[in-house]
Amino acid sequence: RVRTLAIINQKGGVGKTTTCANVAAALAEAGRRVLLVDLDPQAHLSISFDRMPEPGDPSVYTVLSGEHSLADVMQPTHKEGLWIAPTNLDLTGAETELAGEIGRELLLREALRKLARSDDAPDLVVLDCPPSLGTLSLNALVAADGVLVPLQAEFFALQGMAQLLDVLERVQRRLNPSLELVGLVVGLFSSQRNLSREVVAELRAHFGDLVLEPFVRVNVRLAEAPSHAQTIFEYAPDSGAAGEFRALAAEVWRRLAGE
Amino acid sequence: RVRTLAIINQKGGVGKTTTCANVAAALAEAGRRVLLVDLDPQAHLSISFDRMPEPGDPSVYTVLSGEHSLADVMQPTHKEGLWIAPTNLDLTGAETELAGEIGRELLLREALRKLARSDDAPDLVVLDCPPSLGTLSLNALVAADGVLVPLQAEFFALQGMAQLLDVLERVQRRLNPSLELVGLVVGLFSSQRNLSREVVAELRAHFGDLVLEPFVRVNVRLAEAPSHAQTIFEYAPDSGAAGEFRALAAEVWRRLAGE
Ligand SMILES: Nc1ncnc2c1ncn2[C@@H]1O[C@H](COP(=O)(O)OP(=O)(O)OP(=O)(O)O)[C@@H](O)[C@H]1O
Numbered sequence: 001r002v003r004t005l006a007i008i009n010q011k012g013g014v015g016k017t018t019t020c021a022n023v024a025a026a027l028a029e030a031g032r033r034v035l036l037v038d039l040d041p042q043a044h045l046s047i048s049f050d051r052m053p054e055p056g057d058p059s060v061y062t063v064l065s066g067e068h069s070l071a072d073v074m075q076p077t078h079k080e081g082l083w084i085a086p087t088n089l090d091l092t093g094a095e096t097e098l099a100g101e102i103g104r105e106l107l108l109r110e111a112l113r114k115l116a117r118s119d120d121a122p123d124l125v126v127l128d129c130p131p132s133l134g135t136l137s138l139n140a141l142v143a144a145d146g147v148l149v150p151l152q153a154e155f156f157a158l159q160g161m162a163q164l165l166d167v168l169e170r171v172q173r174r175l176n177p178s179l180e181l182v183g184l185v186v187g188l189f190s191s192q193r194n195l196s197r198e199v200v201a202e203l204r205a206h207f208g209d210l211v212l213e214p215f216v217r218v219n220v221r222l223a224e225a226p227s228h229a230q231t232i233f234e235y236a237p238d239s240g241a242a243g244e245f246r247a248l249a250a251e252v253w254r255r256l257a258g259e
Numbered sequence: 260r261v262r263t264l265a266i267i268n269q270k271g272g273v274g275k276t277t278t279c280a281n282v283a284a285a286l287a288e289a290g291r292r293v294l295l296v297d298l299d300p301q302a303h304l305s306i307s308f309d310r311m312p313e314p315g316d317p318s319v320y321t322v323l324s325g326e327h328s329l330a331d332v333m334q335p336t337h338k339e340g341l342w343i344a345p346t347n348l349d350l351t352g353a354e355t356e357l358a359g360e361i362g363r364e365l366l367l368r369e370a371l372r373k374l375a376r377s378d379d380a381p382d383l384v385v386l387d388c389p390p391s392l393g394t395l396s397l398n399a400l401v402a403a404d405g406v407l408v409p410l411q412a413e414f415f416a417l418q419g420m421a422q423l424l425d426v427l428e429r430v431q432r433r434l435n436p437s438l439e440l441v442g443l444v445v446g447l448f449s450s451q452r453n454l455s456r457e458v459v460a461e462l463r464a465h466f467g468d469l470v471l472e473p474f475v476r477v478n479v480r481l482a483e484a485p486s487h488a489q490t491i492f493e494y495a496p497d498s499g500a501a502g503e504f505r506a507l508a509a510e511v512w513r514r515l516a517g518e
């Protein structure tokens with residue numbers, strides 16, 4: 001059975017791509033077959049695995065436009081058990097180009113269902129989303145079984161969650177009844193900041209055990225790893241950040257797959 | 260004469276809203292009449308001035324849909340000489356709703372030209388953009404005289420700039436020939452990080468004196484001020500961050516207005 005996890009937050013720069021790459025890599029190291037899908041036109045996930053296609057080449061854009069299947073587009077990464085369906089800047093136009101397409105929010109789900117029936121089916125698909133709640137992010141929410149929300153413990157975190165939960169509820173009601181909120185990942189965390197501690201207390205009051213542990217503390221190695229086309233597990237395998245992502249990935253899989 | 264400055268970067272979380280609020284506030288303190296326009300459906304700029312309208316109320320959304328003028332929507336902030344045209348979540352649907360509108364990228368310019376002819380005309384309009392290069396950001400680029408690009412000195416900064424410059428060039432060629440790149444603002448800066456110093460060296464090699472000084476160093480007070488509905492100039496007027504934004508604002512005005 002293929003499980004699909006969407007990593008989403010319309011707030012920018014909260015660690016979506018960082019969480020996507022490292023949670024997927026940790027689960028690949030634990031023996032799962034994992035496919036990353038880059039739905040962000042910035043293509044940062046693709047770049048951080050050194051897999052950004054040339055303009056016009058097969059990519060997530062050509063999957064959504066119906067030209068290629070996911071099996072055509074997915075390619076191995078440097079890591080055993082981890083593949084990526086990469087994107088490039090062609091995806092920038094998708095929002096407007098798809099505006100008139102019938103069932104425009106269902107295109108990714110259609111492509112993933114086709115993949116699930118093929119020999120290339122992975123155990124887990126992880127979707128990296130752009131910082132918005134537009135058509136690309138909605139495609140992720142419709143296709144997903146679970147949603148993981150990275151956030152920074154800053155003033156705007158709670159207000160953003162209210163809007164996101166409202167969108168989740170509408171997607172669940174109209175398009176994807178089995179969609180579940182797996183949890184919130186508190187990233188870029190620094191315990192010295194009073195503001196962070198206050199926001200965390202409020203998040204716990206609102207969301208209880210949906211606030212996943214451990215938090216991901218600020219660690220410059222997480223920001224450096226992508227420039228070497230590595231995940232934290234190759235770049236700094238013994239770092240606190242590697243330990244945090246291993247523990248988070250295990251917890252996410254437990255909640256998503258019930259194992 | 261009204262000058263318009265767009266603050267833009269499709270990369271999320273790089274300090275766009277923080278730069279917008281504090282550069283505008285610094286210039287208001289220096290005696291200019293400044294109007295902020297919140298083009299981000301997250302409405303963080305509006306929230307950080309405690310001016311987010313109720314759903315359905317006049318907002319930037321109703322300006323773009325033609326229901327209200329900017330003069331109808333703009334309201335004073337707590338700061339002398341600083342107004343805001345706020346937004347709310349109604350703006351989330353604009354990307355798709357405007358997809359079929361004739362001249363959809365010119366709607367804001369039309370509204371600003373009308374304001375410039377009225378008694379409410381400010382000296383400067385500052386536009387906060389969402390983390391994307393879609394219809395809302397294109398409206399800002401078409402309406403603007405100058406563009407200010409906040410960025411973080413991280414691995415992805417340079418790659419993002421290439422895409423942004425490509426979009427700027429097309430906007431200049433087809434819709435706004437007088438649009439100029441005013442400069443790059445390096446924010447969330449921390450000189451201890453090797454990565455930051457490497458990226459800054461590369462930015463200087465590519466962009467020369469478009470890299471504005473001073474850099475904005477990491478300072479938790481910048482993240483705390485919005486939760487008190489204050490700019491850095493009320494929250495921590497003697498902080499390094501306040502000094503950095505005063506100096507940046509003066510430099511931005513010098514380049515934009517030639518004074
Ligand atoms: N725990 C951390 N410690 C240090 N740096 C981090 C951490 N998490 C993320 N970063 C860095 O912060 C920046 C933002 O993270 P990332 O790009 O993953 O966020 P995002 O939510 O995907 O952004 P966008 O909204 O633009 O897609 C990146 O430069 C990343 O390397």
Ligand SMILES: Nc1ncnc2c1ncn2[C@@H]1O[C@H](COP(=O)(O)OP(=O)(O)OP(=O)(O)O)[C@@H](O)[C@H]1O
Pocket residue numbers: 010011012013131154155156270271272273274275276277278299303388389390446447448475476477478479480481482483
């Ligand atoms: N120099 C700084 N020092 C400390 N915190 C900062 C600094 N600049 C910005 N921040 C904080 O970092 C976060 C991101 O900044 P901000 O919201 O201004 O970025 P943005 O580019 O507008 O994000 P988005 O892409 O979501 O619109 C905010 O919580 C903000 O308070």
Ligand SMILES: [Mg+2]
Pocket residue numbers: 016017018040044129
């Ligand atoms: Mg990202």
Ligand SMILES: [Mg+2]
Pocket residue numbers: 275276277299303388
């Ligand atoms: Mg912002």
